[in-house]
Amino acid sequence: MSGHSKWATIKRQKGANDAKRGQLFTKLSKAITIAVSQGGGSPDPESNFRLRLAIEAARAANMPKDNIERAIQRASGKQDASLEEAIYEGFGPGGFSVIVETFTDNKLRTVSEVKNVFNKNGGSMGAQGSVMYQFEKKGIITVAKDGKSLDDIFLTAADSGIDDIEEAGEEVLLYTKLEDVANVKDTVTQNGLNIKTLELIFRPIVSNSISDKVSAEKALSFIDKLESLDDVQRVYANFDIPDELIEDIK
Numbered sequence: 172m173s174g175h176s177k178w179a180t181i182k183r184q185k186g187a188n189d190a191k192r193g194q195l196f197t198k199l200s201k202a203i204t205i206a207v208s209q210g211g212g213s214p215d216p217e218s219n220f221r222l223r224l225a226i227e228a229a230r231a232a233n234m235p236k237d238n239i240e241r242a243i244q245r246a247s248g249k250q251d252a253s254l255e256e257a258i259y260e261g262f263g264p265g266g267f268s269v270i271v272e273t274f275t276d277n278k279l280r281t282v283s284e285v286k287n288v289f290n291k292n293g294g295s296m297g298a299q300g301s302v303m304y305q306f307e308k309k310g311i312i313t314v315a316k317d318g319k320s321l322d323d324i325f326l327t328a329a330d331s332g333i334d335d336i337e338e339a340g341e342e343v344l345l346y347t348k349l350e351d352v353a354n355v356k357d358t359v360t361q362n363g364l365n366i367k368t369l370e371l372i373f374r375p376i377v378s379n380s381i382s383d384k385v386s387a388e389k390a391l392s393f394i395d396k397l398e399s400l401d402d403v404q405r406v407y408a409n410f411d412i413p414d415e416l417i418e419d420i421k
Contacts, residue, residue: 198404199229200242201274204254207246214247224352224369231368259285260302264293264389267379267410268302273402281402288400292393305409306373309334310352312345315365324364331358342367346374375409387416 202225210219216226222243229239257278259271275281289296314324324343325336332351337344347355349371356369381387390410397406 194399194401195232196229196234196238197401198274199225199232199234200238200245201254202404203229203239203242204246205256205274207243208254209256212247214243220353221371224371227356227366227369231366257281259296260299261289261296262294262302263289263393263408263410265379265381265386265410267381267390267408268305268375269294269394269397270302270306270373270407271397271403272373272405272407273400274404275402281400284400284402285397288393288396292396293389294393302409303373305377306375306407308349309372309374310347310349310355311368311370311372311374312347312352312355312359312366313339313342313368314345314359315367316341316343317365319364327362327364328355328359331355370405372405373407375407378409378411380411381416382413384416384419387412388420391420 203222206219206222206225207214210222213219213222216223226239229242253276254274255276255278257273257275259273259282261269261271263269271285273281273285286296288294314328316324319327321336321338321343324345328336328345332355333345333347334351335346337346345355345359352369352371356366360366381390390408390412394406394408397403
């Protein structure tokens with residue numbers, strides 16, 4: 172399936188300018204803060220699984236060690252106690268389903284900004300639960316090919332507990348159940364695979380096909396505008412765009 176996860180991976184491979192990288196580091200810092208809070212206030216990644224994932228995601232993005240440590244210290248010191256997670260649902264241009272994950276200290280500001288992007292780009296906000304049933308929570312581990320084929324990587328990871336595998340440019344996406352993330356990570360690392368990112372995501376159960384370039388460009392532009400909002404952490408969508416269209420657009 173050439174869906175949103177694949178597009179996001181390929182877009183990341185293209186690299187980011189300094190401004191985008193700074194924004195990414197800010198979002199990763201927020202993820203660490205939320206992880207400490209939701210882990211009962213524990214700043215120990217060994218006992219706080221979500222914090223461990225947040226730190227590994229930050230390291231995979233080459234976030235400096237000092238930045239990571241400061242984010243943990245801020246969260247431990249309750250300086251960001253007002254920061255909380257808020258999830259919004261809706262429909263993008265053309266009707267595909269969207270989940271917007273945000274970390275915010277002001278929900279009124281955040282929902283206003285998110286709603287504005289929906290309204291100005293042919294989408295519409297939905298009620299809680301309006302699209303969530305079309306997604307499931309999964310772990311996703313992105314590994315570099317490093318000269319290996321998709322079959323090579325599949326054989327390496329098959330016994331570790333992966334649910335699915337997908338090719339994305341020079342990387343391969345490994346999907347897992349939440350409880351299997353740690354085991355898959357350890358197995359692929361021990362077998363010499365290079366992990367680029369490790370995250371928990373909402374993966375579509377059903378997909379919405381987009382087959383023409385104009386609609387595909389509108390969909391991807393809409394997602395980019397949502398992701399550019401400071402309070403938005405991640406955006407998930409269930410569109411399915413053919414490989415040849417993704418190649419043409421990128």
